Amino acid sequence: ASLSVCMTNCPTLIVMVGLPARGKTYISKKLTRYLNWIGVPTKEFNVGQYRRDLVKKYKSFEFFLPDNEEGLKIRRQCALTALNDVRQYLSEENGHVAVFDATNTTRERRETIYKFGEENGYKTFFVESVCVDPEVIAANIVQVKLGSPDYVDCSNDEATEDFMKRIECYKNSYETLDETLDKDLSYIKIMDVGRSYLVNRVMDHIQSRIVYYLMNIHVTPRSIYLCRHGESELNLKGRIGGDPGLSVRGKEFAKSLAQFINEQNIKDLKVWTSQMKRTIQTAEALGVPYEQWKVLNEIDAGVCEEMTYEEIQENYPLEFALRDQDKYRYRYPKGESYEDLVQRLEPVIMELERQENVLVICHQAVMRCLLAYFLDKPAEQLPYLKCPLHTVLKLTPVAYGCKVESIFLNVEAVNTHRDKPEVRISFPSENSV
Amino acid sequence: AWASYMTNSPTLIVMIGLPARGKTYMSKKLTRYLNWIGVPTKVFNLGVYRREAVKSYKSYDFFRHDNKEAMEIRKRCALVALEDVKAYLMEECGQIAVRHFWIKPMVVSHLISSKLSRGFGTLTVFFVESVCDDPEVIAANILEVKVSSPDYPERNRENVMDDFLKRIECYKVTYQPLDPDEYDRDLSFIKVINVGQRFLVNRVQDYIQSKIVYYLMNIHVQPRTIYLCRHGESEYNLVGKIGGDSGLSPRGKQFAQALKKFIEEQEIVDLKVWTSQLKRTIQTAESLGVTYEQWKILNEIDAGVCEEMTYAEIEAKYPDEFALRDQEKYLYRYPGGESYQDLVQRLEPVIMELERQGNVLVISHQAVMRCLLAYFLDKSADELPYLRCPLHTIFKLTPVAYGCKVETITLNVEAVNTHRDKPSLNSNNLPKSQTPVRMRRNSFTPLASADTIKRPRNYSVGSKPLNLLGSFLFPE
Numbered sequence: 001a002s003l004s005v006c007m008t009n010c011p012t013l014i015v016m017v018g019l020p021a022r023g024k025t026y027i028s029k030k031l032t033r034y035l036n037w038i039g040v041p042t043k044e045f046n047v048g049q050y051r052r053d054l055v056k057k058y059k060s061f062e063f064f065l066p067d068n069e070e071g072l073k074i075r076r077q078c079a080l081t082a083l084n085d086v087r088q089y090l091s092e093e094n095g096h097v098a099v100f101d102a103t104n105t106t107r108e109r110r111e112t113i114y115k116f117g118e119e120n121g122y123k124t125f126f127v128e129s130v131c132v133d134p135e136v137i138a139a140n141i142v143q144v145k146l147g148s149p150d151y152v153d154c155s156n157d158e159a160t161e162d163f164m165k166r167i168e169c170y171k172n173s174y175e176t177l178d179e180t181l182d183k184d185l186s187y188i189k190i191m192d193v194g195r196s197y198l199v200n201r202v203m204d205h206i207q208s209r210i211v212y213y214l215m216n217i218h219v220t221p222r223s224i225y226l227c228r229h230g231e232s233e234l235n236l237k238g239r240i241g242g243d244p245g246l247s248v249r250g251k252e253f254a255k256s257l258a259q260f261i262n263e264q265n266i267k268d269l270k271v272w273t274s275q276m277k278r279t280i281q282t283a284e285a286l287g288v289p290y291e292q293w294k295v296l297n298e299i300d301a302g303v304c305e306e307m308t309y310e311e312i313q314e315n316y317p318l319e320f321a322l323r324d325q326d327k328y329r330y331r332y333p334k335g336e337s338y339e340d341l342v343q344r345l346e347p348v349i350m351e352l353e354r355q356e357n358v359l360v361i362c363h364q365a366v367m368r369c370l371l372a373y374f375l376d377k378p379a380e381q382l383p384y385l386k387c388p389l390h391t392v393l394k395l396t397p398v399a400y401g402c403k404v405e406s407i408f409l410n411v412e413a414v415n416t417h418r419d420k421p422e423v424r425i426s427f428p429s430e431n432s433v
Numbered sequence: 434a435w436a437s438y439m440t441n442s443p444t445l446i447v448m449i450g451l452p453a454r455g456k457t458y459m460s461k462k463l464t465r466y467l468n469w470i471g472v473p474t475k476v477f478n479l480g481v482y483r484r485e486a487v488k489s490y491k492s493y494d495f496f497r498h499d500n501k502e503a504m505e506i507r508k509r510c511a512l513v514a515l516e517d518v519k520a521y522l523m524e525e526c527g528q529i530a531v532r533h534f535w536i537k538p539m540v541v542s543h544l545i546s547s548k549l550s551r552g553f554g555t556l557t558v559f560f561v562e563s564v565c566d567d568p569e570v571i572a573a574n575i576l577e578v579k580v581s582s583p584d585y586p587e588r589n590r591e592n593v594m595d596d597f598l599k600r601i602e603c604y605k606v607t608y609q610p611l612d613p614d615e616y617d618r619d620l621s622f623i624k625v626i627n628v629g630q631r632f633l634v635n636r637v638q639d640y641i642q643s644k645i646v647y648y649l650m651n652i653h654v655q656p657r658t659i660y661l662c663r664h665g666e667s668e669y670n671l672v673g674k675i676g677g678d679s680g681l682s683p684r685g686k687q688f689a690q691a692l693k694k695f696i697e698e699q700e701i702v703d704l705k706v707w708t709s710q711l712k713r714t715i716q717t718a719e720s721l722g723v724t725y726e727q728w729k730i731l732n733e734i735d736a737g738v739c740e741e742m743t744y745a746e747i748e749a750k751y752p753d754e755f756a757l758r759d760q761e762k763y764l765y766r767y768p769g770g771e772s773y774q775d776l777v778q779r780l781e782p783v784i785m786e787l788e789r790q791g792n793v794l795v796i797s798h799q800a801v802m803r804c805l806l807a808y809f810l811d812k813s814a815d816e817l818p819y820l821r822c823p824l825h826t827i828f829k830l831t832p833v834a835y836g837c838k839v840e841t842i843t844l845n846v847e848a849v850n851t852h853r854d855k856p857s858l859n860s861n862n863l864p865k866s867q868t869p870v871r872m873r874r875n876s877f878t879p880l881a882s883a884d885t886i887k888r889p890r891n892y893s894v895g896s897k898p899l900n901l902l903g904s905f906l907f908p909e
Contacts, residue, residue: 179631196613196635199650205789212647215634294775334678340729344779354640 011090012206013117014099015110017128019174020167021140023193024129027214028101029400031127034213037373038346039339040096040206043089047102050078058150061165066173079109083116091120097206098122105174107181114185125207126187127214128177136193137167144399193219213350219397222356223266224374226367227392229278230254231413234306235389238414241298241305246281249411253390254285256409260392261286261359270358272296272348279361290361295344298363302335309418324421327383338383341369349373364416367393374402384420389413443522444557444641446531451608452601453574454563455628459649460531461835463561466648467529469808470781471774472641474529475521482510490584493596496603522556529641559642560622561649562611567627571601578834611635628654652788654832658701659787659809660794661802662827664713665689666848669741670824673849676733676740681716684846688825689720691844695827696721696794705793707731707783714796725796730779733798737770744853759856762818773818776804784808799851802828809837819855824848 014031016024028044035042052058055074063071079102089095104110110126117124131137141163145151151159177189179198188211189198197215202208230250234242246254261269271288273279274296283290304312304319313320316333323330331337336344345366352358352370360370364387372382374395387393390413394405446463448456460476467474484490486506495503565571575597579585585593611617611624613635623646624633632650637643665685669677681689696704706723708714709731718725739747739754748755751768758765766772771779780801787793787805795805799822807817809830822828825848829840 183631196633199632199634201630202650205786208647208651208789211650212643215637215646216643294778343729351640354643 011095011122012097013086013090013113013122013124014097014210015104015113015124015126016099016101017104017110017126017177017187018130019105019170020103021137021145021163022129022131023140023219024103024127025101025144026219026400027127027129027190028099030217031210031213032097032099033373033376034349035097035210036376036378037342037349038209039342039379041094042097042099043095044099044101045082045086045089047075047078047082047100050082051075052149054078061162061169064166064169066169083113087116087120090122103170105170107175110185123203123207124186125203125210126177126185127210128187128189130176130189130191131193133192147399188214190214213353216350217353220356221397222358224352224357224395225261225359225392226370226387226395227257227359227361228363228367228387228389229273229276229282229361230257230411231389232278235414235416238308238310239306240309241301243276243278245277249390249413250278250282251285253409253411253413254282256390256411257282257392258286260407260409261288266357266359268357270355271361272358273361274298274363274366276363279363282361293348295348296360296362296366299338299341299365300332300335302332304332304335327420328379338365338369339379341365345369375404376401386417388415388417444529444559445518445522446529446645447558447560448531448563449560449611450563450565451604453571453579453597454565455574455625455654456561456563457578458574458654458835459561459563459625459652462652463645463648464529464531465808465811466784467645468811468813469777469784470644471777471814472529474531476531477514477518477521479507479510479514482514483507484583486510493600493603496600498603498606557638557642558621559638559645560611560620561645562622562624564610564624564626565628570628581834623649625649648785648788651785655791657791657793657832659792659830660827661805661822661830662692662794662796663798663802663822663824664708664711664717664796665692665846666824667713670849670851673743673745674741675744675747676736678711678713680712684825684848685713685717686720688844688846688848689717691825691846692717692827693721695842695844696723701792701794703791705790706796707793708796709733709798709801711798714798717796728783730783731795731797731801734773734776734800735767735770737767739767739770762855763814773800773804774814776800780804810839811836821852823850823852 014028016028018024025046025048028046032042032044051074054077055063062068064075065071082100082102086098086100090098100113104113104126114124116122138160141160142156145163146156146159148159151162154162177185177187177198177200179200183200186201186203186207187199189200191197194215194217197211199211202211230246230253232250233244233247234240235244235250236247269288271283271286271290273283273290273292275292275294276297279296280292301307304316307315309320319333323332328338331340348360348370352360360367362370365383367387368382368385371377371385371387371393372379377385388408390409390411392407392409394407396403396405446460448460450456457478457480460478464474464476483506486509487495494500497503572594575594576590579597580590580593585596611620611622613622613624613633617635619636621636621638621642623635626632629650629652632646634646637646665681665688667685668679668682669675670679670685671682704723706718706721706725708718708725708727710727710729711732714731715727736742739751742750744755754768758767763773766775783795783805787795795802797805800818802822803817803820806812806820806822806828812820823843825844825846827842827844829842831838831840
């Protein structure tokens with residue numbers, strides 16, 4: 001059983017709190033992505049989206065005026081519809097965590113949601129983002145509001161002006177989480193994009209993980225470079241695993257990588273490798289200090305280490321077939337599964353979140369897991385993500401996601417990718433995974 | 434150690450708070466945890482320095498803020514302590530020093546930068562403040578740890594309570610809690626409120642501070658018991674083979690039954706049971722008839738190429754490896770396998786979760802159990818691989834005062850002995866090269882790696898006897 005499954009018994013309802021443009025949706029999406037990656041089924045429910053679905057065309061900030069009866073009615077209805085979907089997800093669809101993304105700026109609204117949680121047997125955890133720095137708010141508006149469907153027909157200036165007035169609509173009734181009045185609630189209050197935090201009554205494991213995660217993420221612009229080691233001697237022979245050194249072309253790649261890194265002119269770049277020869281030799285060519293992480297080692301193929309896929313199919317035909325059936329969960333005898341890999345890579349992800357510019361030189365399965373985290377790929381797709389040799393993936397966080405650039409460094413290499421095969425043979429029920 | 438690579442400059446942790454707020458409890462626990470994960474840490478307790486300077490404690494009058502003579506003494510103690518901190522961080526390659534202070538944090542920060550930063554480059558300061566206004570908690574603290582303090586040799590409870598409460602009043606006059614909104618907004622700190630009900634975290638600067646914050650947010654003081662034991666005797670145990678994934682021997686199955694009975698007799702409330710993902714621990718737990726969780730990270734140390742061999746076979750086939758391991762058992766990594774140091778890294782989430790939980794029974798393996806025990810009993814890296822964890826024996830750990838009470842319970846089922854003591858060094862057996870202990874035999878170890886500084890593990894207060902030169906400390 002995976003760690004995360006054991007740790008959550010009753011579902012958790014995370015409730016975002018804060019004025020517009022305080023990063024609530026950014027945090028919701030990131031948190032949802034992280035929790036899903038570590039194996040906790042999570043879904044976010046953005047009330048703004050429900051509003052957009054109901055009110056086809058956004059006119060102006062006046063919709064949000066506190067005395068706009070019709071606006072209030074619609075907004076309330078959207079919140080209730082969203083909560084209904086939350087209930088369906090958590091109570092009927094086996095979801096573990098739901099993130100309710102809305103301003104939730106009044107105590108009364110939060111009380112309603114808390115009661116809803118109680119009635120349904122959910123643990124409620126509030127995440128409030130407080131920010132008064134006008135520069136940060138302006139930057140947020142530029143990053144994510146100008147491109148919103150609400151402002152598709154406006155100029156940037158018109159959109160910004162309208163949005164600032166929208167924020168004003170909420171300010172008068174805003175009741176921030178209070179140390180005394182809200183002392184019985186479980187919450188984290190994030191101040192000034194992570195300068196400081198107030199954490200109250202963390203109830204269980206999942207909440208403490210969420211708090212730890214939120215305290216480690218930042219929004220400073222940076223890039224993460226992911227690539228595999230240069231082509232190895234065993235790659236050339238089509239053998240998996242082992243601890244071989246680089247082939248001639250692999251060494252060429254290492255040199256190209258050094259050149260590429262120099263050209264990129266990256267500030268304070270950290271370089272990480274695994275503890276296997278092929279990544280270390282690749283990093284050595286860069287001529288910069290690097291850190292070796294054992295947890296970045298390639299997936300352990302157990303009894304199949306150093307075999308070719310043909311040999312595996314010949315010697316362990318059942319294992320071979322089982323793996324193709326459920327590549328994410330399949331564990332090599334005496335080895336690991338992709339699911340195990342994700343669990344062991346979690347500290348790497350946490351540290352990548354804390355860091356700024358990093359180059360990670362790793363392995364095919366490992367890189368697939370890391371990529372799946374950044375690009376929000378589900379477990380079914382993860383083991384089939386394409387991570388060819390001699391190709392650097394440059395990831396740059398932007399808006400709510402990640403921009404990916406794929407840079408092939410012009411040194412030929414073998415192709416180690418196996419697509420998901422079509423299932424031709426059906427197995428009797430005792431044998432299926 | 435992996436954790437210490439994340440820290441470049443040394444860190445000074447400064448504890449703040451009125452007396453009986455758990456500062457010493459947190460310092461010791463934090464120090465134990467940091468040392469265990471491989472970050473050399475040491476506690477410098479002002480109270481101990483004060484006790485050395487003023488041989489016998491008379492009464493709370495010493496702590497009155499208008500007692501000029503006493504103030505002088507306390508200031509001097511602070512400076513002596515700072516000198517020791519400096520020595521530890523610079524000369525002993527310590528990574529973190531934990532200190533108690535009773536003056537304004539900003540003043541401390543300036544004092545430290547001026548007195549200590551010469552010779553460091555950068556010294557990072559992190560404050561940990563404990564704030565508590567619950568009189569029951571404070572009274573309980575006083576009874577638990579103050580009554581037995583060297584300051585109160587007569588140990589008359591009422592007198593102690595009375596004097597100590599007056600002592601606290603003396604501090605209250607000048608105490609200024611950390612103010613995140615104005616005065617102290619540029620400092621890095623965590624404020625622990627009411628024993629972990631609430632936390633305020635400000636300006637966490639680096640990896641080690643984020644680990645400290647996470648740790649402090651996960652520990653609690655609710656009474657509970659942790660039970661550690663190994664799986665029942667396995668088939669491989671019987672033939673002396675290490676590692677592998679064998680099932681229980683007949684005696685092992687007997688042990689599982691005896692364990693079930695033992696657990697029932699203990700009548701533990703809400704006991705959680707954890708095993709590894711290897712057959713022998715799972716089979717042991719199965720007999721208990723309760724739900725249990727399997728953790729892959731509780732699996733036994735991976736012996737790589739030596740898996741499923743006996744020690745005799747290893748000595749015959751890999752004599753160099755065999756000798757190297759005996760030289761440096763903590764750091765030695767089996768080719769294709771793991772070292773004890775690797776094991777500690779992989780067990781860290783288990784420790785964190787054990788801190789969060791209440792009553793837990795962990796059914797694991799010899800090397801794994803040694804690592805867990807070393808954490809709870811504050812054993813050094815040198816002692817860890819030689820801790821005795823025999824089969825069919827349960828270690829019952831109960832947190833008490835600043836440490837852990839241990840009871841060993843041998844369930845009356847015979848088993849083989851799998852313990853190997855540290856052999857006495859025969860110089861003729863040692864291979865020529867001394868340093869390659871950390872090398873993985875079948876991988877390339879580069880020259881540019883950061884992996885060249887050997888950081889010593891240091892003890893926290895309480896494990897070593899008092900050194901009259903003043904740098905080691907009395908357990909209180």
